[in-house]
Amino acid sequence: MIRRILTLAVAFALLLVPFACAEGAAVNVGALKGPTAMGMVQMMAEKADTYAFTLAAAPDEIVPRIVKGELDIAAVPGNLAAVLYNNTQGAVKVLNINTLGVLYILERGDSIRTVADLKGRTLYVSGKGSTPEYALNYILRGNGLDPEADLTVEYKSEHAECLAALLQDEQAVALLPQPFATVAQVKAGQQQIDLRVALDLTAEWDALQAGSDAPSTLVMGVAVARADFIEQNPEAVKQFMADYAQSVAFTNENNAEAAALIGQFDIFEAGPAEKALPYCSITYIDGAEMAGLLSGFLAELYAQDPAAVGGALPDDGLYYIAE
Numbered sequence: 218m219i220r221r222i223l224t225l226a227v228a229f230a231l232l233l234v235p236f237a238c239a240e241g242a243a244v245n246v247g248a249l250k251g252p253t254a255m256g257m258v259q260m261m262a263e264k265a266d267t268y269a270f271t272l273a274a275a276p277d278e279i280v281p282r283i284v285k286g287e288l289d290i291a292a293v294p295g296n297l298a299a300v301l302y303n304n305t306q307g308a309v310k311v312l313n314i315n316t317l318g319v320l321y322i323l324e325r326g327d328s329i330r331t332v333a334d335l336k337g338r339t340l341y342v343s344g345k346g347s348t349p350e351y352a353l354n355y356i357l358r359g360n361g362l363d364p365e366a367d368l369t370v371e372y373k374s375e376h377a378e379c380l381a382a383l384l385q386d387e388q389a390v391a392l393l394p395q396p397f398a399t400v401a402q403v404k405a406g407q408q409q410i411d412l413r414v415a416l417d418l419t420a421e422w423d424a425l426q427a428g429s430d431a432p433s434t435l436v437m438g439v440a441v442a443r444a445d446f447i448e449q450n451p452e453a454v455k456q457f458m459a460d461y462a463q464s465v466a467f468t469n470e471n472n473a474e475a476a477a478l479i480g481q482f483d484i485f486e487a488g489p490a491e492k493a494l495p496y497c498s499i500t501y502i503d504g505a506e507m508a509g510l511l512s513g514f515l516a517e518l519y520a521q522d523p524a525a526v527g528g529a530l531p532d533d534g535l536y537y538i539a540e
Contacts, residue, residue, distance in 0.1 A: 243266065243267060243268055243269040244267065244268050244269070244289050244290060244450075244453055244457060245268075245269050245271070245287065245288045245289045245290070246268050246269065246270050246271070246288065246289065246290045246291065246292075246457075247270075247271045247272075247273065247279040247282060247283060247288040247290070247291035247292065248270065248271070248272055248273070248279075248291070248292040249272070249273055249274070249275070249276065249279065249292060249293075249438075250272055250273065250274050250483075250484050250485065251316075251394070251396070251484075251485070252315075252316045252319055252395065252396070252437070252438065252497040252498065252499050253292035253315050253316055253438045253440075254272055254292070254479075254482070254484045255396075255468055255475065255479050255484060255485070255490065255494065255497060255499060256315055256316070256461070256464060256465040256468050256499040256500075256501070257270070257292075257461065257464055258464065258467075258468060258475055258478035258479055258482060258484070259463065259464035259467040259468065259475075259478070260460050260461065260464045261478070261482055262478050262481075264460060267456075267460075268457070268460075271288065272482070272483075272484065276293055276294060276297055279291050279292075279293060280293070280297070280301065283301075283309065283441070283443060284301070284305060284308070286443065288443075289442060289443060289446045289450075290312070290440060290441070290442045290443075290446070290454075290457060291440070291441055291442075292315055292438055292439070292440050292441075293438070293439065293440075293441055294347060294348055294437065294438060294439075295314070295348065295436035295437060295438060295439050295511060295514060295515070296347070296348055296351070296515065296518050296525050296526055298311050298439050298441050298511075298535070299515050299526035299527050299530075299531050299535065300525075300526060300527035301441065301527070302527065302531045302534075302535045303526070303527030303528055303529055303531060304527055307444060307534050307535075308443060308444050308445070309441045309442065309443055309444060310441060310442055310444050310447060310534070310535060310536065310537040311439045311440070311441050311507065311508075311511060311535055311536055311537060312439075312440045312441065312442055312454070312457075312458055312503060312537050313439065313440050313458065313461065313462075313501055313502055313503040313507055314436055314438070314439050314500060314501075314502040314503075314507050314510060314511060315438045315439060315440050315461070315465070315499065315500060315501060316436075316437040316438030316439075316497070316498055316499060316500065317419060317434060317435060317436060317437060317498035317500055318352075318417070318418055318419025318422065318434070318435035318437060318498055319394045319395040319398075319419075319437050319496070319497055319498050320349055320352060320353075320392060320393070320394050320417075320418040320419070320435070320437075321392070321393060321394075321395070321398045321414050321415075321416065321417055321418065321496075322335075322340070322390060322391070322392050322414075322415045322416040322418070323383065323390070323391050323392075323393060323398060323401060323402070323412050323413065323414055323415060324383075324389075324390045324391075324412075324413055324415045325383065325387050325388075325389070325405075325410060325411065325412060325413070326387070326411075326413070327413065329390065329415040329416065330415070331360075331416075332356060332357065332360035332362065332416065332421055333360055333361070333362070334415075335357070335362065335367075335368050335390065336362060336367045336368055337367070337368060338368050338369070338388070338390050339368070339369040339371060339388070339389065339390065340353075340368055340369065340370050340371070340390045340391065340392060341371050341372075341373055341378070341379040341382045341383070341389060341390070341391040341392070342370055342371070342372050342373065342379065342391070342392040343372065343373045343374065343375055343376050343378065343379055343392075343393075344372075344394075345372040348437060348518075349392060349394070350372075351517075351518045351521055351522070351525055352418055352422065352435055353370070353392060353418070354521060355422070355425070355517055355521065356418060356421045356422060356425065359421075359425040360421075360425075376393055376394070376397040376401075379391040379392070379393055379401075380393070380397075380400075380401045380404065383401065383405065383412060384404070384405060384408060384410060390415070392418075394437075395493050395496045395497045395498070396485055396489055396490055396492075396493030396494075396496075396497060398414065398493070398496070399489055399492050399493035399496065400486075400489045400493070402414075403489055403492070418435060419434070419435045419498065422434060422435040423435075426513075431509065431513055432513065433510055433512075433513025433514045433516070433517060434510050434513075434514065435514065436510060436511050436514040437498070439507075439511065440461065442454060442457075442537070447537060454537075455539065458503060458539070461501060462501040462503075465499055465500065465501040466501075468494065468499055469494070469499060472491050472494045472495065473491055475490075475491075475494065476488070476490040476491035476494060503537075503538075503539075504538050504539070505538060507536065507538075508533070508536035508538065511535075511536070512530075512536075515530060515531065516530060
């Protein structure tokens with residue numbers, strides 16, 4: 218679906234003339250209702266005159282708008298940044314990594330201690346064709362499991378369906394991202410069901426990367442900007458990056474205050490958000506470190522399925538590194 222929307226959006230974008238951010242005009246920023254937007258709440262609260270924010274529930278609401286020039290900067294999944302770059306002939310660049318691994322495997326009980334323990338089980342997952350599927354397959358294969366033969370991976374369209382399966386079946390296991398994993402534990406607790414985090418996919422990814430000459434990590438989200446916007450508004454981009462880094466620090470260091478803002482901006486319920494924030498891997502990484510981590514992650518996805526990154530590994534033009 219995202220690829221079809223992206224193709225149409227690119228066609229429309231070719232008809233548009235790039236425009237610069239008028240002096241004093243707000244920078245148009247798009248984010249998803251999850252960890253990426255959670256890291257922006259200080260900016261949303263204190264920089265409303267500088268940035269105009271658009272919040273969306275899914276990437277396919279964001280992608281056409283940045284391609285057509287309606288958004289200057291947007292937070293998108295890490296692999297989607299590569300797809301955008303390839304399908305627009307380099308019309309976007311990655312500014313920073315904003316979210317690392319947020320994927321957790323949950324179970325009722327205490328039977329799963331290692332990835333090998335998933336053998337023979339049914340695992341419910343949402344996010345087929347996106348980062349959760351690719352990350353899961355990489356970790357399963359790295360631990361000697363065939364995703365198609367050694368366990369049953371059942372994909373659901375929504376996180377709520379995975380939670381429902383967990384609550385209905387004592388043997389069910391589910392892969393959920395934060396903050397939905399914490400919400401699942403809260404809802405299970407209300408029904409007197411003990412729901413345990415069995416595996417952290419980030420830790421499992423890092424374990425497989427140990428000893429690598431250029432280790433990657435599980436990159437969930439990045440911020441991208443239109444290349445023409447960067448060229449025409451270098452100071453605005455520089456200021457955005459500084460403000461974003463400060464906002465991420467605020468979110469990570471002031472969970473209660475950040476959660477209140479997260480609720481205020483209707484990103485997520487404040488209570489569950491506060492509990493989930495320590496596990497959301499909200500971060501700010503730019504420059505050469507960003508390029509190294511993201512390029513390694515994309516290489517792992519490309520090895521599984523070239524379409525996951527837009528058909529080819531992006532060249533260095535994908536990465537914006539300030540002088």
